[in-house]
Amino acid sequence: MLPPMEIRLETLKSLSQLAGFDWSDAELEAVRPAVARTLDLLARLETLPLASVEPTTQYRVL
Amino acid sequence: MPDLVWRSVTELSRMILTKEVSPVEVVRAFLDRVTALDGKLKAFITVCADAALEAARAAEAELVAGRAVGPLHGVPYGPKDLYNTRGVRTTGGSKILADFVPADDATVVRRLRAAGAIVLGKLNMHEFAYGPEGLNAHYGDAVNPWDAGTHRIAGGSSSGSGVAVAAALAPAALGSDTGGSIRIPASLCGISGIKPTYGRVSRAGVLPLAWSMDHAGPMARTVADCALMLGAMAGYDPADPTTSVLPVPDYLAALTGDVKGLRVGLLRSHFTDVATPEVRDAVLAAARTLERAGAVVDEVNLAEVARVSAASLAIVPAEALAYHAEWLRTRPADYQPDVRERLMIGAFVTGVQYVRGQQARQLLRQEVDAALERRDVLLAPATPIPAPVLGEKKTMLGDGESDVRSALIRFTRPFNLSGHPACSVACGFTTRGLPIGMQIVGRPFDEATVLRAADAYQRSTDWHTRHPVLA
Numbered sequence: 028m029l030p031p032m033e034i035r036l037e038t039l040k041s042l043s044q045l046a047g048f049d050w051s052d053a054e055l056e057a058v059r060p061a062v063a064r065t066l067d068l069l070a071r072l073e074t075l076p077l078a079s080v081e082p083t084t085q086y087r088v089l
Numbered sequence: 090m091p092d093l094v095w096r097s098v099t100e101l102s103r104m105i106l107t108k109e110v111s112p113v114e115v116v117r118a119f120l121d122r123v124t125a126l127d128g129k130l131k132a133f134i135t136v137c138a139d140a141a142l143e144a145a146r147a148a149e150a151e152l153v154a155g156r157a158v159g160p161l162h163g164v165p166y167g168p169k170d171l172y173n174t175r176g177v178r179t180t181g182g183s184k185i186l187a188d189f190v191p192a193d194d195a196t197v198v199r200r201l202r203a204a205g206a207i208v209l210g211k212l213n214m215h216e217f218a219y220g221p222e223g224l225n226a227h228y229g230d231a232v233n234p235w236d237a238g239t240h241r242i243a244g245g246s247s248s249g250s251g252v253a254v255a256a257a258l259a260p261a262a263l264g265s266d267t268g269g270s271i272r273i274p275a276s277l278c279g280i281s282g283i284k285p286t287y288g289r290v291s292r293a294g295v296l297p298l299a300w301s302m303d304h305a306g307p308m309a310r311t312v313a314d315c316a317l318m319l320g321a322m323a324g325y326d327p328a329d330p331t332t333s334v335l336p337v338p339d340y341l342a343a344l345t346g347d348v349k350g351l352r353v354g355l356l357r358s359h360f361t362d363v364a365t366p367e368v369r370d371a372v373l374a375a376a377r378t379l380e381r382a383g384a385v386v387d388e389v390n391l392a393e394v395a396r397v398s399a400a401s402l403a404i405v406p407a408e409a410l411a412y413h414a415e416w417l418r419t420r421p422a423d424y425q426p427d428v429r430e431r432l433m434i435g436a437f438v439t440g441v442q443y444v445r446g447q448q449a450r451q452l453l454r455q456e457v458d459a460a461l462e463r464r465d466v467l468l469a470p471a472t473p474i475p476a477p478v479l480g481e482k483k484t485m486l487g488d489g490e491s492d493v494r495s496a497l498i499r500f501t502r503p504f505n506l507s508g509h510p511a512c513s514v515a516c517g518f519t520t521r522g523l524p525i526g527m528q529i530v531g532r533p534f535d536e537a538t539v540l541r542a543a544d545a546y547q548r549s550t551d552w553h554t555r556h557p558v559l560a
Binding site: 039042043046047048049050054057058061062065066068069071072073075077080081082083 | 301396398399400402403406414417418421430431433434436437438442444445446447448449450451452454
């Protein structure tokens with residue numbers, strides 16, 4: 028497993044407030060490693076050749 | 090009748106219709122067993138004893154009058170406690186909804202009621218279905234019945250459904266499956282369960298975890314029972330815009346036992362090859378069993394599964410947080426800690442990342458479709474490990490150490506992203522006596538072939554007939 032990317036508490040605080048959540052420093056600190064791992068994984072999606080791929084928004088409702 | 094609780098849904102239905110046994114006897118037998126065992130097993134959140142007995146008496150009166158309402162007349166079952174049930178609290182396994190009493194049934198509950206089935210009670214689950222371990226801080230952690238000496242997890246999120254069926258507290262159950270929540274407890278508890286194609290079964294009246302990944306489906310000890318239940322549940326529902334208008338086939342009639350010429354693709358890398366040795370060997374043996382029955386087995390790999398974790402993390406936390414946002418603002422302390430943490434992650438996923446996840450998902454779907462162009466079904470373990478001990482955090486897989494949570498969802502989650510139907514059945518036991526599950530994956534809306542293959546396997550083996558030893 029790769030070491031998680033660095034993400035500062037202040038960044039989490041700003042982002043969560045922007046999303047409408049007023050979480051405490053302790054709550055954000057607890058979730059910080061998981062967020063870092065998640066963002067690491069999500070960054071890998073940017074390396075995929077997805078430019079011409081339609082997102083999955085329609086299901087096989089035949 | 091001492092072994093009544095171990096009869097299958099199909100057998101109970103026949104016995105009730107031929108008046109060999111009354112619905113009241115059947116319901117009472119299961120309620121007695123719940124009373125005797127559920128204090129330890131914690132499969133139920135709510136037991137509907139009075140209502141179930143009243144429904145059983147009504148079913149008996151109908152039979153006496155010469156009327157059977159449907160193929161499940163008088164047969165009891167348990168819905169996972171995220172299916173709305175009219176007049177019966179539906180908690181979602183949460184403190185937040187502890188007193189929520191829906192005014193209407195979920196579509197699926199209504200359809201099963203119309204087929205004659207009786208709700209025995211509401212089943213335990215990971216809080217709000219957000220965890221494959223099946224843990225619940227509010228109503229207790231369900232106990233896997235296959236290890237009397239150690240508290241092993243049942244798997245989740247439909248933990249109570251897995252335990253209730255495996256321990257014969259109910260002959261059948263409903264689960265829901267967003268990352269494997271039907272197939273994981275089916276695997277860890279040694280029973281059968283099918284996640285149908287996305288759009289095959291209505292989710293109306295089912296508490297969501299992630300709308301685009303949620304599937305509703307049945308769990309029972311035999312594949313035939315799952316087929317019977319699914320037939321009563323499936324079909325278009327105007328209340329769920331994602332349901333298909335495709336007609337529902339007769340799933341029971343599809344169970345011919347014949348798999349001659351059936352083309353089976355054994356999923357190797359990422360799946361069978363990284364499972365623990367006992368699981369891998371059991372699935373390889375199952376492939377040989379199908380081969381001896383006439384199936385043609387080859388090997389196949391899916392490269393896009395490497396992107397499953399990222400795609401899933403882009404989608405599930407964001408969709409889940411959208412549903413939970415208000416409660417997470419006003420009642421954060423009322424969530425159990427692991428669920429609260431998973432929900433909070435959704436606040437840090439951007440819109441672009443969400444769409445990237447949906448794009449990556451499309452690549453996986455196309456790859457699974459391509460693998461099924463030349464094959465009828467795919468075969469893989471349902472979980473790479475048997476039931477872990479409660480609190481176990483790490484496990485060793487063929488490609489290295491993994492946390493238990495990731496290991497549990499590793500083989501099932503790809504087919505939530507792709508939407509293909511997938512059925513889990515028991516395919517062996519470890520030397521410690523723990524069940525091993527395999528999954529059979531099929532083409533979209535071809536549940537009939539998935540069930541036919543799984544049923545044919547059960548006709549050739551006896552794993553699904555074994556019972557845990559309970560006091």
